[in-house]
Amino acid sequence: MRTWKSSAPPTAAIDGDPVTPSGRTRTIALIGHPVAHSLSPRFQQAALDALGVDARYEAWDVPPEELSIAVERLRSGDLLGANVTVPHKVEIMRFVDRPDALAERVGAVNTIVNRGGALEATNTDVAGIVRSLEAAGVELQGKRVTLIGAGGAARAVVVAMRSAGIERLTIVNRTPGRAAALLDLGGGDLDMRYAPLDASDGTFASSIRTADVVVQSTSVGMAHGPAEGESPVPAEWFRPGQVAFDLVYVPEQTPFLAAAEAAGAQPVGGLSMLVHQGAESFRLWTGMEPPVDVMFAEARRALAERQHST
Ligand code: ATR
Numbered sequence: 001m002r003t004w005k006s007s008a009p010p011t012a013a014i015d016g017d018p019v020t021p022s023g024r025t026r027t028i029a030l031i032g033h034p035v036a037h038s039l040s041p042r043f044q045q046a047a048l049d050a051l052g053v054d055a056r057y058e059a060w061d062v063p064p065e066e067l068s069i070a071v072e073r074l075r076s077g078d079l080l081g082a083n084v085t086v087p088h089k090v091e092i093m094r095f096v097d098r099p100d101a102l103a104e105r106v107g108a109v110n111t112i113v114n115r116g117g118a119l120e121a122t123n124t125d126v127a128g129i130v131r132s133l134e135a136a137g138v139e140l141q142g143k144r145v146t147l148i149g150a151g152g153a154a155r156a157v158v159v160a161m162r163s164a165g166i167e168r169l170t171i172v173n174r175t176p177g178r179a180a181a182l183l184d185l186g187g188g189d190l191d192m193r194y195a196p197l198d199a200s201d202g203t204f205a206s207s208i209r210t211a212d213v214v215v216q217s218t219s220v221g222m223a224h225g226p227a228e229g230e231s232p233v234p235a236e237w238f239r240p241g242q243v244a245f246d247l248v249y250v251p252e253q254t255p256f257l258a259a260a261e262a263a264g265a266q267p268v269g270g271l272s273m274l275v276h277q278g279a280e281s282f283r284l285w286t287g288m289e290p291p292v293d294v295m296f297a298e299a300r301r302a303l304a305e306r307q308h309s310t
Pocket of ligand 1: 148149150151152153154173174175178197217218219220226227
């Protein structure tokens with residue numbers, strides 16, 4: 001991984017067409033802090049190589065005080081664009097030229113495209129969520145969905161569910177105020193409710209039992225996190241015919257997914273979301289159909305290697 005150096009001067013923009021052969025290798029950056037753990041460089045590079053795109057996907061570890069300088073660097077003609085990850089997804093909106101309506105709605109940017117020095121910004125997490133469920137054969141129209149968590153990832157889930165035409169969305173969270181902020185993203189015909197993340201509270205259990213799809217967006221169950229090995233939902237609350245979608249992908253088989261599977265529900269893992277949001281970003285930078293199978297295989301390989309090395 002090349003390291004981010006804020007002292008390097010940006011070069012002038014040369015054109016706005018991402019894949020015009022320019023005789024030199026182009027760059028796509030991942031802007032985050034930290035970034036060393038990210039799987040994106042592995043599966044994005046595999047996709048670029050598979051399609052013969054002369055570009056390198058680089059992880060830039062950018063501390064908050066250097067964010068504006070890093071964004072300016074993206075205007076260079078050498079840069080096709082960037083992915084943006086924690087902790088910059090919200091803050092970076094101030095520095096780009098054109099956040100689109102979707103990015104504004106989610107309140108976060110995860111993808112920037114350099115169009116001749118102008119930085120267009122969007123959010124492909126929403127498409128990643130929808131495509132992960134589509135790929136698993138899940139039809140969302142008219143469904144009842146329960147979403148656990150109310151952080152940044154949950155915001156993209158709410159926007160995705162609304163656009164997919166679900167009937168009911170129950171948000172379950174530990175902190176009521178954060179769920180209330182998400183309820184404001186509703187509107188239209190969508191029936192939105194809140195339930196506390198408290199196993200002794202009947203509304204939580206019934207929101208799971210009556211859901212067609214349960215989406216888990218908290219860090220509960222994440223490897224090396226504060227609630228490693230735990231599931232926010234006990235297996236007894238799941239049933240066959242339901243879909244359980246965990247946005248956590250380390251480990252690939254989370255306790256939440258294991259609980260759902262034990263009860264006969266259909267598990268959908270977070271690696272799918274990671275790959276599909278990346279695939280949508282790839283499409284925007286290159287204008288090419290992303291090789292999703294290549295990306296998935298490489299992401300899985302990178303994850304397995306990391307698990308063996310820890
Ligand atoms: P992200 O961008 O990944 O969604 P975030 O914005 O920090 O991250 O949100 C984390 C979510 O996980 C929140 O819903 C948080 O609950 P609170 O709003 O109550 O803080 C939830 N979360 C994190 N750790 C948790 C835990 N141990 N138990 C329950 N919920 C937890």
